Amino acid sequence: KNEVEQSPQNLTAQEGEFITINCSYSVGISALHWLQQHPGGGIVSLFMLSSGKKKHGRLIATINIQEKHSSLHITASHPRDSAVYICAVIVVKDTDKLIFGTGTRLQVFP
Amino acid sequence: EAQVTQNPRYLITVTGKKLTVTCSQNMNHEYMSWYRQDPGLGLRQIYYSMNVEVTDKGDVPEGYKVSRKEKRNFPLILESPSPNQTSLYFCASSLWATTDTQYFGPGTRLTVL
Numbered sequence: 668k669n670e671v672e673q674s675p676q677n678l679t680a681q682e683g684e685f686i687t688i689n690c691s692y693s694v695g696i697s698a699l700h701w702l703q704q705h706p707g708g709g710i711v712s713l714f715m716l717s718s719g720k721k722k723h724g725r726l727i728a729t730i731n732i733q734e735k736h737s738s739l740h741i742t743a744s745h746p747r748d749s750a751v752y753i754c755a756v757i758v759v760k761d762t763d764k765l766i767f768g769t770g771t772r773l774q775v776f777p
Numbered sequence: 778e779a780q781v782t783q784n785p786r787y788l789i790t791v792t793g794k795k796l797t798v799t800c801s802q803n804m805n806h807e808y809m810s811w812y813r814q815d816p817g818l819g820l821r822q823i824y825y826s827m828n829v830e831v832t833d834k835g836d837v838p839e840g841y842k843v844s845r846k847e848k849r850n851f852p853l854i855l856e857s858p859s860p861n862q863t864s865l866y867f868c869a870s871s872l873w874a875t876t877d878t879q880y881f882g883p884g885t886r887l888t889v890l
Contacts, residue, residue, distance in 0.1 A: 698876050710867060710881040717876075753820065757875045763827060764835055765810075765875050769819035 670694050671756055673768035680775045686741040688771045690754035693735065697757050701728050701739050704751040704770065713739070713752075744775045779804045783868050783882035790858060791890050798853045798885050800868030806880070808871045809851040810835070811843065813864040814884075820867065826851055827874070858889040 674689045690699065698717040704710045714721050714728040716737070721728050725744075730737040741748055751770040758766060781802045790796055802809065810825035812835075822835030826845040840862055842854040851870075855862060866885045871877035 700879060702879070702881075708865065708884045710869075710884075712878045712880070715876065715878060755820070755879075762875060763825060763833065764822055765820075765879075766822075766836075767812075767820040769817065 670766055671768040673754060673771050675771060678771055678773045680744050682745055682775055682777050684744050686744050688739045688752050690737045690768055691735055692756050695759040697759050697762055699730055699737050700755040702753040746775045746777055749774050781868055781870055781880050781882040783885050787886050789888045792859055793857050796855050796858060798866060800851045800882055801849050802870040806870035807873050810869050811853045812867045815864050860889050863889050
């Protein structure tokens with residue numbers, strides 16, 4: 668079993684829909700990253716959070732460290748949001764490394 | 778422009794022929810790392826470096842070497858590539874550590890025949 672699981676693996680949506688992507692982990696962590704991988708392959712960092720909630724534009728990320736769960740929400744989704752979304756955790760016992768989920772592929776249709 | 782660059786972007790080679798993938802960042806970052814990305818497995822860490830002359834193994838270091846002689850450069854060396862090293866490779870850097878924003882290079886697609 669992977670230490671970091673994401674759900675769903677694939678997600679399709681109509682433009683304007685509210686999207687939720689989930690990340691669950693089985694290890695103790697100190698923080699978590701959400702990343703976006705564009706269809707061309709480039710990866711950009713969206714959020715790093717260790718507690719609570721962060722918002723940037725239409726993106727909202729939440730985390731509950733004790734429940735070992737984080738969510739990434741996209742409000743008013745747009746075709747340009749189509750990408751793979753990846754969560755990565757920083758494990759408490761080894762904070763120099765990142766462990767990644769396998770990603771959620773999102774396609775938003777007009 | 779602040780960026781992480783990798784070269785080459787694409788490489789097809791044969792088993793056993795030594796190769797180096799370069800990684801350079803212009804942001805004066807301390808932390809640098811190499812990852813490989815494979816379908817169904819996601820990103821996995823190969824090696825990382827917290828500072829000049831300080832490197833350590835990630836989760837899949839076998840078959841790879843790295844060096845950090847200068848802060849800006851972190852080359853990945855495959856001394857004797859094998860087909861199971863066919864993958865998409867990413868270099869990344871951050872200011873100090875994993876808790877900082879990670880900046881990724883554009884990726885290098887390597888095929889070993």
